[in-house]
Amino acid sequence: MADHVAAQAGESEHGHPRHELSAYARRVYAIRDILLEKGILTGEEIQAQIEYIEARTPANGARLVARAWVDPEFKKRLLADPKAACSEMGIDATSLNEFVVLENTEKVRHLVVCTLCSCYPRPILGRPPDWYKSFNYRARAVNDPRGVMREFGNDVPDAVEIRVHDSTADMRYLVLPVRPKGTESLSEEELQKLVVRDSLIGVVDPLPAVPEQGV
Amino acid sequence: MSGAAGKFRPGDRVRVRTDDRPGHVRTPSYVRGKIGWVERAYGDFLNPESLGHGGDGLPKKTLYLVGFHQGEVWGEYKPWGRDRLFVDIYEHWLDPA
Amino acid sequence: MPRGHHDLGGTPAGPIDRTEHQLDDWEILADAVNQALGAKGIRRTDELRRAREQMDSDLYRRLSYYERWIASLETILIEKKLLTKEEVDRKVAELAAKWGEP
Numbered sequence: 001m002a003d004h005v006a007a008q009a010g011e012s013e014h015g016h017p018r019h020e021l022s023a024y025a026r027r028v029y030a031i032r033d034i035l036l037e038k039g040i041l042t043g044e045e046i047q048a049q050i051e052y053i054e055a056r057t058p059a060n061g062a063r064l065v066a067r068a069w070v071d072p073e074f075k076k077r078l079l080a081d082p083k084a085a086c087s088e089m090g091i092d093a094t095s096l097n098e099f100v101v102l103e104n105t106e107k108v109r110h111l112v113v114c115t116l117c118s119c120y121p122r123p124i125l126g127r128p129p130d131w132y133k134s135f136n137y138r139a140r141a142v143n144d145p146r147g148v149m150r151e152f153g154n155d156v157p158d159a160v161e162i163r164v165h166d167s168t169a170d171m172r173y174l175v176l177p178v179r180p181k182g183t184e185s186l187s188e189e190e191l192q193k194l195v196v197r198d199s200l201i202g203v204v205d206p207l208p209a210v211p212e213q214g215v
Numbered sequence: 216m217s218g219a220a221g222k223f224r225p226g227d228r229v230r231v232r233t234d235d236r237p238g239h240v241r242t243p244s245y246v247r248g249k250i251g252w253v254e255r256a257y258g259d260f261l262n263p264e265s266l267g268h269g270g271d272g273l274p275k276k277t278l279y280l281v282g283f284h285q286g287e288v289w290g291e292y293k294p295w296g297r298d299r300l301f302v303d304i305y306e307h308w309l310d311p312a
Numbered sequence: 313m314p315r316g317h318h319d320l321g322g323t324p325a326g327p328i329d330r331t332e333h334q335l336d337d338w339e340i341l342a343d344a345v346n347q348a349l350g351a352k353g354i355r356r357t358d359e360l361r362r363a364r365e366q367m368d369s370d371l372y373r374r375l376s377y378y379e380r381w382i383a384s385l386e387t388i389l390i391e392k393k394l395l396t397k398e399e400v401d402r403k404v405a406e407l408a409a410k411w412g413e414p
Contacts, residue, residue, distance in 0.1 A: 024378075024382045025379070031385065031403075041345065046345055049344035130333060138321065139322065141321075142288075158296060166301070244316075244321075246321075267358035267362035
């Protein structure tokens with residue numbers, strides 16, 4: 001997808017945007033062309049960034065979590081040195097500044113936000129969802145975490161402590177959710193499917209185990 | 216995230232400074248003046264207040280994970296229970312409390 | 313002290329819109345140009361943040377996410393004398409002519 005946006009406008013049909021653009025959207029094509037003309041960037045460098053970010057998806061986070069659920073030793077390593085644990089799983093975390101994994105328990109739920117901008121572990125999970133970048137999430141996650149989680153359908157009991165992390169600096173946070181009950185017989189691959197993106201941010205729990213349906 | 220050479224240790228009580236300094240800072244206003252504790256020392260990092268204005272980020276600043284009780288930050292008007300809030304704060308924004 | 317328009321934690325806010333949109337090509341381009349410049353050490357993330365913090369507050373609130381990125385990127389590139397606003401204006405007009413404006 002989008003392999004054409006790196007190409008210089010006018011070089012081919014591909015430089016042409018598909019439909020009406022806002023004034024700011026137009027300016028990024030102009031800025032791109034000027035940077036290319038001046039040799040500050042190359043089309044290959046831009047293309048490489050598109051491919052880099054599109055190769056990052058929440059599936060990486062799901063793989064880390066599912067492995068941690070089935071392998072307690074891996075879980076220890078993931079919590080102690082998340083970047084090393086990523087590299088063990090073939091997940092490239094080298095461009096992350098610092099990476100911290102927050103372990104949920106039956107008694108504790110973590111929620112990650114960036115109130116000042118929208119910091120997110122992009123090198124692992126890819127681009128953040130729109131709601132994560134929204135002003136309302138950035139405003140409310142710190143002083144109304146329970147209300148926010150309830151909006152996502154996650155009613156956290158009063159007895160469970162909520163720990164909100166505002167990622168204001170170089171640390172990037174990933175939540176290690178609690179393994180759902182009744183998933184003892186599931187394979188690592190099946191477990192990965194339960195680890196939805198939003199559970200890695202902490203706003204929801206993973207999907208529940210789906211009981212086998214008689215067909 | 217290696218050697219934590221800063222002046223605070225995990226468990227130390229700290230108060231976030233209320234400095235009104237111009238330019239790019241990464242200490243949210245909601246936490247300024249609030250008292251919390253050092254949960255973890257993350258090590259030394261380039262100073263964003265310098266990087267944001269074209270500087271080299273040096274000298275590096277020690278970064279801490281600072282914990283707060285929600286009631287301390289927002290007041291007791293909500294039944295916060297044990298809920299906590301954690302913010303990454305650079306050493307020059309913290310005083311002993 | 314005045315709170316910056318970006319400093320949103322704890323400010324009054326309504327429900328969270330959970331609608332997600334498929335990124336448009338210009339948003340993908342804005343993201344990639346930005347990252348490519350970062351990878352080459354031409355701009356720092358904190359500079360872009362600072363430019364967004366300093367922009368007009370109404371504009372900050374009105375623009376979409378990647379529009380804010382583009383605005384801050386242009387500011388920083390101008391500041392670093394890598395291009396000028398006039399060059400960008402001229403190129404916008406050139407592209408409009410090429411793409412066929414109404």
